[in-house]
Amino acid sequence: MRILILGGTRFLGRALARLAVEQGHEVTCAARGVSGAVPAGARLVPVDRDDPDALVPLAGDGFDAVVDVARQVSHARHALAALADHVGHWSFVSTISVYADNTTPDQTAVDAPVLAAAPPDVDGPVGPDHRWYGECKVSIEQAVRQRVGVDRSFICRAGLIVGVEDPSDxxxxxxxxxxxxxxxxxxxxxxxxxQFVDVADLASWLLHAAGTRLGGTYDGVGPxxxxxxxxxxxxxxxxxxxxxxxxxxxxxxxxxxxxxxxxxxxxxxxxxxxxxxxxxTRDARPALAAGLAVRxxxxxxxxxxxxxxxxxxxxxxxxxxxxxxxxxxxxxxxxxxx
Ligand SMILES: NC(=O)c1ccc[n+]([C@@H]2O[C@H](COP(=O)([O-])OP(=O)(O)OC[C@H]3O[C@@H](n4cnc5c(N)ncnc54)[C@H](OP(=O)(O)O)[C@@H]3O)[C@@H](O)[C@H]2O)c1
Structure with missing residues (x-):
């Protein structure tokens, strides 16, 4: 596959780029390059997504799949505007922070209630407590489904991601x-x-989803x-x-x-x-049935x-x-x- 990672300079994006290179895919990462370097074998296209047209030059590159880790609504919208008509499959890494109910155990992605989308004047998470993070991810999920269609888009709501290069404590x-x-x-x-998911397992599942053109919304969690x-x-x-x-x-x-x-x-x-x-306590069975393998x-x-x-x-x-x-x-x- 020719795969474009919007990110790729840290944790999940970099694990994904590394694995994709190992599997023999042609890997392009679009990021500023300030968070880190892309793995050996991947190509970095330096872009600042604050520029609405930053990704337009990549539209002609014929990518089979895009994976976006965006947290800012405008970043995701501009990427969709530039690339959605030119790629085969679109994955968006969302989060279980989109859910409105954190109390009821054993909820499943298909019917669990989510937060309202972010208000129009909110573009990304704010402050040390990342206010609006979940709402912005909801907005991006909606934009991806609308622009790419549910059949060609994979919304992966990750739970706590752990493993190599984990930037958290x-x-x-x-x-x-x-x-x-x-x-x-x-x-x-x-x-x-x-409950958590290993970063390498999540990366592997994202590649599997791109390769099999998996569509739909799933929680990216292990059992x-x-x-x-x-x-x-x-x-x-x-x-x-x-x-x-x-x-x-x-x-x-x-x-x-x-x-x-x-x-x-x-x-x-x-x-x-x-x-x-x-x-x-999120229900991991749909993800496991759709190809997530847990080490x-x-x-x-x-x-x-x-x-x-x-x-x-x-x-x-x-x-x-x-x-x-x-x-x-x-x-x-x-x-x-x-
Ligand atoms: N960690 C967890 O436990 C957890 C849990 C649930 C969901 N998630 C989700 O999982 C994903 C994690 O992704 P990740 O680890 O690859 O990275 P990330 O922490 O989301 O980093 C963002 C990526 O985007 C790039 N970026 C940021 N601002 C940019 C700009 N203005 N222009 C161009 N590129 C920009 C960064 O590269 P540069 O800085 O080099 O530009 C970096 O590669 C996120 O979507 C997060 O919401 C995480």
């Missing part, structure tokens, strides 16, 4: 924490759900697993035997200012239940740990600080011993 936190050993604070209950299985899988990938997990009740954590999901004082991949019970967690852990060791400066440090974790565990112990 989420999955790497648990790799680092299990590797460090000692008493480990495990949040919530062992049976709580954890949910329990947190006990998740932590055991991380330990297995690191060859850590019998990690010393101490399970701490979610209300106790909240009352000690331990935060959810990501960032300072947060325990990644942990959300409060039942309020956020829909976030990590064992231990493989994801090994690849992530190798990347973290090779490029320590690229890994964002975050989550609960070791001293804070120890303090919370001491207080939890004191409460339990009372």
């Amino acid at each position: 989420r999955f790497p936190y648990w790799v680092r924490r299990l590797a460090a050993g000692g008493e480990i604070l495990a949040p919530g209950r062992p049976t709580d759900s954890v 949910a697993m329990t947190r006990a299985d998740f932590l055991a899988g991380v330990a297995a990938g690191l060859d850590v035997a019998d990690p010393a997990l101490t399970w701490v009740d979610q209300d106790f954590l909240a009352s000690h200012d331990v935060r959810e999901w990501s960032g300072e004082r947060a325990l990644p991949l942990w959300v409060r239940l039942p309020e956020s019970g829909g976030l990590m 064992p967690l231990s493989d994801t852990v090994r690849a992530t740990a190798s990347w973290m060791a090779a490029q320590p400066d690229a890994v964002r440090q975050g989550g609960l600080d070791p001293a804070d974790e120890a303090a919370v565990l001491r207080e939890w112990q004191a409460v339990r011993d009372r």
Whole structure:
């Protein structure tokens, strides 16, 4: 295939470009090139998508497939205007942040309610909390379906993407924490759900979708697993035997200012239940039936740990600080011993 990646200079786009080159495809990436370089074997066409006509010169290149990771509505609209009539298949990487209901577990992409589209004066996510991110992705999904048609477009609503070159502090936190050993604070209950998708599996599925001209809207998530299985899988990938997990009740954590999901004082991949019970329980069966192949967690852990060791400066440090974790565990112990 001749494939055009609108992106390709970081994380998912770069993993996709790398895999596409490995599979023998002819790969062009259109990006500014400020986030990083494209992988060896891929061609970078330097463009700034703030320029509405930036992609027009690529219209005659005869691409079989486009994959867009846009977050800005105008970027996506201009790409569609320039290229939609000239390519065979269009994939858009969306997000499960498009969903309106994060509470109800086990929702499926086909009938789960989504947010309203972004208002006309909002073009992209705003501020540190990425306000309007989901709404902008809804707007882009609608534009893709309208301009390309549902049969030729693949809308892939990714869940948490993990693995090599992960720019977040989420999955790497648990790799680092299990590797460090000692008493480990495990949040919530062992049976709580954890869900994510390996970046390489997602890249592989995007290529499969382009190659088979898959149409439709899917969640790009692996099957949910329990947190006990998740932590055991991380330990297995690191060859850590019998990690010393101490399970701490979610209300106790909240009352000690331990935060959810990501960032300072947060325990990644942990959300409060039942309020956020829909976030990590999405129905993965349609994606698996449509070609998503999921590698064992231990493989994801090994690849992530190798990347973290090779490029320590690229890994964002975050989550609960070791001293804070120890303090919370001491207080939890004191409460339990009372
Ligand atoms: N990470 C997660 O857990 C997660 C979860 C759900 C969904 N997603 C979605 O998954 C996708 C992740 O994509 P990703 O990792 O490849 O990259 P990304 O973080 O979305 O990066 C954006 C890409 O677009 C390019 N870009 C940004 N501004 C540009 C401009 N003005 N002109 C031209 N190019 C521009 C960047 O390259 P340059 O800066 O070099 O130009 C980069 O390659 C996104 O669609 C995200 O919304 C992520």
